[in-house]
Amino acid sequence: MACETEEGKGGYWGLAARRCDSCKGSPALLFCRADTAYLCGTCDARVHGANKLASRHERVWMCEVCEQAPASVTCKADAAALCVSCDADIHSANPLARRHERVPVVAFLEPAASALKSAAAAAGGGGFLFKGADHCDEENEAEAASWLLPEPIPPNPTLKVGTMEAPELKAADYFFSDVDPYLDLDYASSMDARFHPTDSVVPVHAKAVGGTPPPPFLASDGGDSTRSKPSYSSYTAHSLSHSVSSSEVGVVPDGSCGGGVGAMADVTNPYGGAGRAGNPAAQMDREARVMRYREKRKNRRFEKTIRYASRKAYAETRPRIKGRFAKRTEREAEVDRMYSAAAAALMVDHGYGVVPSY
DNA sequence: TAGCTCTATTTAACCACAGAGCTTT
DNA sequence: TTAAAGCTCTGTGGTTAAATAGAGC
8 A cells, every 4th residue: 555646646635745855756765864865765775875984874764744854753652753843743732642752763874674674673563664564454554544545546556565665655654554444533522422531430549539530550561651551440541541532632623524423424535525635724634633543543442441440349249140140149148238347347447438338 | 166064263142230420309 | 509319321240152264075
């Protein structure tokens, strides 16, 4: 799948990617600091493979968002290399984005293709670079991208998957490697509805801290909190998810689309609306929505999360018959009540306060 | 190559009940 | 306007039947 299209169409959203300073034809893939030049993969290999001195030129990837400037930081949460401008724009958008851990981009000396492979390996195969090598992902991305592209783009029969010398790969495989086939740009509203804040916390915890949200569980590896998995903490998972959704909605309104229905309608008809692709406002809106979607996708969790720890506790202690919940017998209920009363009294005696009766 | 059988894997439904949230008084 | 009572709905986990996929003949 190639996002890059015929000459003149340029990069995504109609924003032309910066052209290679050498061949003037292909989109620039990287920036050579020594030469102060933007180069495509082919020209990079040619220029920096010419001699030993040239091969020691430090190069950095282009910004994955604007494709106009060299990347200056790598955002771990977004798994994307960003230029100064895009970094500022994106990470000042909302509180969650501001928490993204970013590290200065590391220049590389090896040829672009090798650097890509290294980056892909470093990302554990799931990184933002070189994902086009995965055929299944490529198909899914193709489908997803087909929903997003402002205009239908015929597949490029000359493009081979994983052929890194094809600079066209960059725009598609780098940028859309994050696009989920289950594209749902209206995800925020639906999730907001589903996880209403008033129903998203374990009540006991919320009360215990007097309304102040407990600190989120951090990843055991000490990594950045934006990507950490909560360990048995429904509060963390859902309060975080909600904050993402609500903040995104606040930052990037759907504009003229008029809410969820409109947004979805726009997605389902990406080619609709004559002249939309050429409408800067529409493009910006589209860009914002895709960015919002990517942000959500980064925080999406597929593992089961527990919203109510107390209910989990009840469920685990509840009698079952062939896996199904069974009614407690009167005797069991009586024992349970006695135990609960005794436990409550014990806790009161020790100053723990009264716990909800089982 | 199509059709059938068998095996392995995945998915969804079922159950009772505590508690949140809403409505009524 | 506030508080209390009553009602409705949600979420929780282990088991199992049903559905699906794959292999072999």
